[in-house]
Amino acid sequence: MEIIDAQIHNPSPQKPFDEDVSDAMKLAIGVELAREAIDSVRVDKAVVFASAEFNEAAVARYPELFGAVLVMDHAAEDLDERMAAFKASPGMLGLRTLPTNYGPVRVDPTRALTLNETFLGGGFDRYWALAEKHDLPMFFSAHDFASAVAPVAERHPDLTIIIDHFGITQSLRTDIEGDRWRALPGLLEIARYPNVYVKCCGTPLVSREPYPYADVWPHFHKILKAFGPERCMWASDYTRMRWGLPDHPQNPGPRPRSDWKSYADSLHYLLYTDEISQSDKAQLFSGTVRRALKWTIA
Numbered sequence: 001m002e003i004i005d006a007q008i009h010n011p012s013p014q015k016p017f018d019e020d021v022s023d024a025m026k027l028a029i030g031v032e033l034a035r036e037a038i039d040s041v042r043v044d045k046a047v048v049f050a051s052a053e054f055n056e057a058a059v060a061r062y063p064e065l066f067g068a069v070l071v072m073d074h075a076a077e078d079l080d081e082r083m084a085a086f087k088a089s090p091g092m093l094g095l096r097t098l099p100t101n102y103g104p105v106r107v108d109p110t111r112a113l114t115l116n117e118t119f120l121g122g123g124f125d126r127y128w129a130l131a132e133k134h135d136l137p138m139f140f141s142a143h144d145f146a147s148a149v150a151p152v153a154e155r156h157p158d159l160t161i162i163i164d165h166f167g168i169t170q171s172l173r174t175d176i177e178g179d180r181w182r183a184l185p186g187l188l189e190i191a192r193y194p195n196v197y198v199k200c201c202g203t204p205l206v207s208r209e210p211y212p213y214a215d216v217w218p219h220f221h222k223i224l225k226a227f228g229p230e231r232c233m234w235a236s237d238y239t240r241m242r243w244g245l246p247d248h249p250q251n252p253g254p255r256p257r258s259d260w261k262s263y264a265d266s267l268h269y270l271l272y273t274d275e276i277s278q279s280d281k282a283q284l285f286s287g288t289v290r291r292a293l294k295w296t297i298a
Contacts, residue, residue, distance in 0.1 A: 002286040007235035010050040027057040059091035067093040074127035093293040094137035132159040143169035147186030153193035191226035201235035204261035212269040229283035238263040
């Protein structure tokens with residue numbers, strides 16, 4: 001069975017490079033770290049969510065292994081031309097919208113997670129319309145606000161929309177330790193839109209239990225029932241597996257190595273489970289991502 005990881009970010013070394021290491025060398029090392037990571041767990045291919053420079057370097061060096069997703073400048077005057085060029089570039093598969101203030105919350109976990117002003121003020125409307133025009137799938141890092149994507153799905157029925165991270169927040173804020181799945185009903189509500197898909201991602205970070213994360217399955221089954229496996233895709237987001245959970249709100253950084261989650265475990269809990277059929281696994285691991293992203297793979 002082919003296994004495609006529908007989200008990885010660019011890996012980086014734990015210690016900074018020396019000043020004499022060139023930017024080109026840093027990119028090459030990062031690409032090799034990503035390649036080694038997927039090789040080590042026998043993932044066949046991966047979708048990279050990173051800067052344009054890293055995306056291009058990864059796809060150029062290993063076009064058989066990597067495709068890429070980019071966050072574009074939604075306000076760029078030449079956005080139409082940029083999207084056309086992106087669409088025409090081999091291995092460039094889709095775009096991403098960041099509708100919340102997750103970035104600042106990541107730095108300061110005491111802040112409330114909210115929709116950002118750009119999303120609320122209609123600042124992304126042109127971005128989505130042009131993505132629909134160019135047939136570029138759009139990932140939404142919506143966290144607890146998946147239901148807010150409903151008007152987008154309705155206004156842009158030909159836009160493929162993928163909701164990241166099970167549609168729930170995977171923030172490091174300690175106050176979500178009560179019910180990490182509390183926003184799941186908002187995701188299930190938008191299953192009625194056939195152009196909406198779900199990326200099932202980051203399981204080790206939301207589970208309260210050790211591998212194989214049995215407590216996730218009651219929620220996962222609800223998603224599979226609502227969307228069907230043909231609209232769900234697996235992803236590891238493996239670089240985040242080093243985060244763990246903070247001891248207190250002012251400690252959002254990496255935990256000790258002993259607390260890191262495992263890339264292998266984030267794959268194997270699903271690969272070896274008896275909770276779903278082999279045909280469902282085939283959709284989650286490759287069928288859906290290939291179909292949704294129109295990724296023709298040799």
